[in-house]
Amino acid sequence: MARIKTEKNVSRKDVIVTKAAILFREKGFKAASMRDLAEAVGVEAASLYNHIKSKTELLHELCFSVANRFLHKIDEIEAEPINSIEKVEKLLRFHINEMINHYEEVYVSDREWKHLADPYLSNFQNQRRIYRKRFAAIIENGIRNKEIKKIDAPTAVLIMLHAISGIESWHRSTQKISAEALEENMITILVGGLINK
Amino acid sequence: MARIKTEKNVSRKDVIVTKAAILFREKGFKAASMRDLAEAVGVEAASLYNHIKSKTELLHELCFSVANRFLHKIDEIEAEPINSIEKVEKLLRFHINEMINHYEEVYVSDREWKHLADPYLSNFQNQRRIYRKRFAAIIENGIRNKEIKKIDAPTAVLIMLHAISGIESWHRSTQKISAEALEENMITILVGGLINK
DNA sequence: AATCGTTGCTAACACACGTTAGTTGTTTTA
DNA sequence: TAAAACAACTAACGTGTGTTAGCAACGATT
Numbered sequence: 001m002a003r004i005k006t007e008k009n010v011s012r013k014d015v016i017v018t019k020a021a022i023l024f025r026e027k028g029f030k031a032a033s034m035r036d037l038a039e040a041v042g043v044e045a046a047s048l049y050n051h052i053k054s055k056t057e058l059l060h061e062l063c064f065s066v067a068n069r070f071l072h073k074i075d076e077i078e079a080e081p082i083n084s085i086e087k088v089e090k091l092l093r094f095h096i097n098e099m100i101n102h103y104e105e106v107y108v109s110d111r112e113w114k115h116l117a118d119p120y121l122s123n124f125q126n127q128r129r130i131y132r133k134r135f136a137a138i139i140e141n142g143i144r145n146k147e148i149k150k151i152d153a154p155t156a157v158l159i160m161l162h163a164i165s166g167i168e169s170w171h172r173s174t175q176k177i178s179a180e181a182l183e184e185n186m187i188t189i190l191v192g193g194l195i196n197k
Numbered sequence: 198m199a200r201i202k203t204e205k206n207v208s209r210k211d212v213i214v215t216k217a218a219i220l221f222r223e224k225g226f227k228a229a230s231m232r233d234l235a236e237a238v239g240v241e242a243a244s245l246y247n248h249i250k251s252k253t254e255l256l257h258e259l260c261f262s263v264a265n266r267f268l269h270k271i272d273e274i275e276a277e278p279i280n281s282i283e284k285v286e287k288l289l290r291f292h293i294n295e296m297i298n299h300y301e302e303v304y305v306s307d308r309e310w311k312h313l314a315d316p317y318l319s320n321f322q323n324q325r326r327i328y329r330k331r332f333a334a335i336i337e338n339g340i341r342n343k344e345i346k347k348i349d350a351p352t353a354v355l356i357m358l359h360a361i362s363g364i365e366s367w368h369r370s371t372q373k374i375s376a377e378a379l380e381e382n383m384i385t386i387l388v389g390g391l392i393n394k
Numbered sequence: 395a396a397t398c399g400t401t402g403c404t405a406a407c408a409c410a411c412g413t414t415a416g417t418t419g420t421t422t423t424a
Numbered sequence: 425t426a427a428a429a430c431a432a433c434t435a436a437c438g439t440g441t442g443t444t445a446g447c448a449a450c451g452a453t454t
Contacts, residue, residue, distance in 0.1 A: 054443080149385065156386055163359050
């Protein structure tokens with residue numbers, strides 16, 4: 001009867017959530033079974049329920065922990081006394097780093113949130129909508145200041161966010177350029193596409 | 198006993214495949230059940246099997262019909278006597294229009310191919326890898342000609358392709374800009390980010 | 395050493411799934 | 425109009441799913 005191994009400040013639930021992220025990314029939320037997860041954790045499926053309430057709870061935890069990180073970051077950046085392009089660049093760099101360093105979680109939050117159930121679903125969609133509006137507002141400011149080309153701000157946001165989620169392919173690829181090079185290339189192309197002249 | 202309605206040159210199987218695309222996009226391949234599909238088609242689940250071999254066959258059809266369209270297009274564009282930036286632009290415009298006009302299929306092919314089974318899976322992954330290499334080769338040519346900034350070509354491809362899959366959000370949004378405006382904005386930002394000076 | 399909460403186990407339930415068999419009804423062909 | 429081909433139906437099977445109940449072993453606390 002081997003227990004779930006934990007380290008300092010990491011609850012057994014945390015271990016489960018972390019493994020769930022990996023599994024949900026690999027197979028998708030629906031295709032990943034609790035028995036799969038149990039095996040990954042090293043325990044029988046039923047035992048998981050000593051630590052979690054349900055499979056969907058795992059998805060909640062993942063989606064909202066990611067969403068909260070991004071909301072906090074945009075709070076921080078909005079308050080800084082820098083110009084719009086710099087704000088966009090900071091936000092992009094944060095997104096890129098999150099996608100590189102917390103790949104599994106961020107990916108799952110991005111692709112599997114559809115399987116949330118209400119009220120979590122509406123909640124998540126709301127947060128997402130608000131986040132994108134705030135991002136768009138930064139860009140619109142930049143357009144007014146003539147820092148940024150005259151483009152449709154929501155479209156620009158959509159491009160940026162989805163482009164970044166492409167880091168998934170980078171993770172999967174065998175011949176990776178370094179994380180630093182990836183970041184610089186992405187910034188060059190994406191910010192380069194915004195700057196006026 | 199109401200039959201599946203068909204129009205000229207549209208087999209009953211085609212009707213099923215089309216409805217499957219819609220359903221797979223909405224719920225994901227795993228979460229969409231054959232009973233859901235049957236209801237959408239207006240028939241009992243078992244009846245579907247008079248026209249198709251399996252659920253996965255539906256996914257094959259969708260994924261490969263999309264993949265083939267893109268492969269044909271890149272064949273065509275590679276052969277044209279135009280410079281690299283123009284080739285990239287043409288390819289992007291094709292991607293954008295496919296995503297706008299054949300949304301369901303393209304989206305499913307993009308997001309649900311993981312659920313293909315071998316040998317289809319390996320096959321699909323191969324085609325995808327080759328396509329991206331050919332796309333990258335166009336960009337690398339542009340870099341050599343100094344048309345395009347010195348960037349990592351595979352990263353650029355990754356950004357372009359994923360940015361375009363963001364049109365999903367445009368489809369979902371309530372206040373859409375026009376398809377034409379969307380296309381022009383995307384080209385402005387994406388191609389603008391590539392051009393050297 | 396006894397106790398108690400925690401965490402694991404086995405067994406099982408109820409249900410939804412993809413799919414098959416066999417039959418009935420409808421359309422097309424001869 | 426009878427026969428053949430097609431496409432729908434009902435019923436059911438086997439399997440995999442998330443989850444619960446009840447019990448056994450472990451670790452920490454007294």
